[in-house]
Amino acid sequence: MERSSYAGLAIFAVLMATASPACAASPPLIKGQYFAKARMNLLHAGWRPVVSHLKFADGTYQRLAGDAGTMTDASWKEVEYCSGTGLNFCFFNYSRNGHCLRVETQGEYSPQDSSPQVLSWTSECPKPQND
Helix, strand or coil, X not given: CCHHHHHHHHXXXXXXXXXXXXXXXXXXXXXXXXXXXXXXXXXHCCCEECCXXXXXXXXXXXXXXHHHHHHHHCCCCCEEEECCCCCCEEEEEEEECCEEEEXXXXXXXXXXXXXXXXXXXXXXXXXXXXX
16 A cells, blocks of 8 residues: 555545534524524424423423424424523424434524524433333
């Protein structure tokens, strides 16, 4: 094998060793971005909504209560729940190629200004279902 072939293989090996699954699953999100735009970018990048089945003690799905219910009605079926008080933090779940994505937003839902806004995100998978 030629010397240049060894160099090419060495570079390829280093790149493969440093590539992590998280890099392959990096979402197209920007902190402060309106969630409607962020959601559109996620769907275009192949992220698929994950519906949560978490329930309150009375059996009501958390995704149907308060602002989360309004978002579910607006076809944002991936909303897990919203805090409903104060700054109104909401959580949304996605998956792509075996990777999980959990997006946290802040602010109340408003179709006029595309609220809420992206606050943070993690590779955390949805909480266990309690059906």
